[in-house]
Amino acid sequence: MTGEIQVLISQEELSQRIKELGEKISADYAGKEVHLICVLKGGVMFMSDLSKYISVPVTMDFMAVSSYGNETSSSGIVKIVKDLDESIESEDVIIVEDIIDSGRTLSYLLQILKDRKPESIKICTLLDKPDRRIVDVEVDYVGFEIPDYYVLGFGLDFEQKYRNLPYIGKLVGIE
Ligand SMILES: O=P(O)(O)OC[C@H]1O[C@H](OP(=O)(O)OP(=O)(O)O)[C@H](O)[C@@H]1O
Ligand code: HPA
DSSP, X not given: OOOOEEEEEOHHHHHHHHHHHHHHHHHHTTTSOEEEEEEETTTHHHHHHHHHXXXXXXXXXXXXXXXXXXXXXXXXXXXXXXXXXXXXXXXXXXXXEEEESSSHHHHHHHHHHHTTOOSEEEEEEEEEOGGGOSSOOOOSEEEEXXXXXXXXXXXXXXXXXXXXXXXXXXXTTOO
């Protein structure tokens, strides 16, 4: 499907906010190292840009947890598609997400990862849709709070497409 895309957050606004988040994380973790965990696939662009603005030592790992498939609303069923490569025991972990919607994906992830005994675990999301929350999750770093639109671009997909757009947009006619 191709359709008209309305820009919600421009490339410039994204860059500026991601820089601010990276600087805040650098200050909060001064004297420590951070272990970033990217939630694939949506989190990839955000983590890649965010990591460039973190000045403390960074390590990275990747995990894929699927809850949406090709649907535009969460099924409530979360499954691990790809687990981490390395142990997170004693690490200061930040989970990096593109979006928190119902909160189901993150609440499930947090449960699993806390059992692996990290030193600390925080959440950093580019986008937060608080109006859609079903499961409460405490979020430490938020790029932008957005209304209840189905958004795409900058890692986020609609039917697996549009992840490569350098901005966040919405398909006109799709809520
Ligand atoms: O708060 P929730 O309602 O759980 O929704 C948020 C999750 O949904 C999306 O992932 P998706 O399963 O679509 O995978 P993707 O990142 O590969 O597109 C998004 O990247 C989050 O991980
Ligand atoms: O608005 C969204 N867009 C793309 N993927 C998503 N996963 C949860 N919410 C969204």
